[in-house]
Amino acid sequence: MTVALMWEARAAAGRGEDLLAWARGQALTPGPARRETFRAPQDRVLVITWWDAPYDAPLPELPEPDAELVTRVVHRWRFEAVTDG
Template identity: 50%
Template sequence: MTLARMWEARAADGRADQLHAWVREEALPALRGAPGLCRAEVFTAPGDRVLLITWWEGRPAPVADPPEGLLARPVHRWEFTSTHVE
C-alpha cells in the first residue's frame, strides 16, 4: 500500500523564500534514507505556501515544523492512500 503525505505551510509575510529554503535544506535531508520513502517533491503555491508531498511504502516518517518565525499559521498535514495509478 502506498501512502502520500502532504505537508503544507504558509510563510509569514516576506518569508516565503526562507520557508522554501528551510524545506529544501532541513526537512528533505531529514527524510532522506527513511525506511519506505519512495519519492518526495516540493511545490510552491499562491499565498506564500510551500508544499512537501512524499510517497511511502508503509508508515510515513514525520516532517518537523519549521521555526515559528517563518510561519503565518500552523502547518497542515494530510495523508492519502493511493487507489489507482495510470
C-alpha cells in the same frame, strides 16, 4: 500499498523563499520512495512524500518550522493510493 503524506505551510510576510529553503533542507530518514516540493501564491509551500507502507505505518514527517517563519500551524494530510478501474 502506497501512502502519500502532504505537508503544507504558509510563510510569514516576506519569508516565502526562507520557508521554501527550510523545507527543501529537511532530511527524512529513512527516505521516501518519492518526494516533491511545490510553491504557490501567498508564499505557500507544499511537500508531498510517497511511501511503500501500510496506511497507518509510523513514517517520518517534516517538523513544524520555527514560529517566526510561518503564519499558522502546518497542515498535514495522509492519503492511500487507489487504482482506477
